[in-house]
Amino acid sequence: MTIDRKFVYGLLYGLLLALAATGVLLVVARRPPGRAVQLADAPTPVPARxxxxxxxxxxxxxxxxxxxxxEAALAAAGGPLAQADLSQLNLAQVLEDGDRVEVPHLPPTRTPAPPTRTPAPTITVGPGTPSPTPEPTATPIPAAPAASASRSAALAPGAKLNLNTATAAELEQLPRIGPATAQRILEYREAHGPFKSIEALMNVKGIGPATFEQVKDLITVD
Structure with a gap:
């Protein structure tokens, strides 16, 4: 019985292929099973409120x-009003969740009220005939009463007033000596007698060194 060589070679080649395939299957079967990789969904961005x-x-x-x-926040809110003061805002500022955007109003403009004019009253002279309003006349101010002769009269140049013989009216001619002080000088003279010196005038109540300096050259006791 003759065996064809081609048949034998084909049979051997088939066996080799079968063995190779079996080896590959054994290797694959012995590898530990891998875990499936699951791709996570991309996170959805949360909008900023x-x-x-x-x-x-x-x-x-x-x-x-x-x-x-x-600027996008203002557009979402319908846009700014005509009286909005956008100069107080930074329109390019980036916002975060929970931010607050307050748009200020322009300050109100105050228009000054026009001055009110009161019409001048008219005086009716005859039936239906108004006369012009008379101009106001200045009321003369009465002159102040003239000072008494005793106060206005001045001592003669170089003359001195004698404290021991002068009257109240004459004493009032001296600087800083009024009616009350002149009366106290007379009362002092009656109580203590004639003045011995001009310096004794400072013993009278109300006459001090300042007053004495102004009258010392105008008085005498001789």
Whole structure:
């Protein structure tokens, strides 16, 4: 019986392939099983909640994308009003969750009230004939009463007043000597007798060194 060589070679080649495949399966079967890798879902970004109030069209809390600026918050609130003072805000400032954006109002402008004019009254002379308002006349101020002759009269140049013979009216001609002081000089002279010296005048109540300095050259006891 003759065996074809090609058949034998084919059979051997098939056996080798079968052995190789079996070896690969054994190696794979002996490897420890690996853990499956699960890909986590990308986190959804949470919007930043910003409270917008003040001079805006629709005040309230608005969700904004992260890293939004103040200008975006104003746009979400309907935009600023005409009387909004945007100079007080930094429109490029980045906002964070929970921030508060308050838009101030412009200060009110005060218009000064026009001065009120009171119409002058008219005087009716005849029936239906108004006369012009008379101009106010200045009321003359009465002159002050003239000073008494005893106060206005001055001592003659070089003359001196004798303290022992002078009357109250004559004493009042001296500087800083009034009616009350002149009367006290007379009472002192009556109680203590004639003045022995001009310096004794300072014994009278109300006459001190300052007054004596002003009258010492105008008085005498001789």
């Amino acid at each position: 910003v409270y917008v109030l003040g001079a805006v069209a629709r005040p309230g809390v608005y969700p904004l994308p992260r890293n939004s600026i103040v």
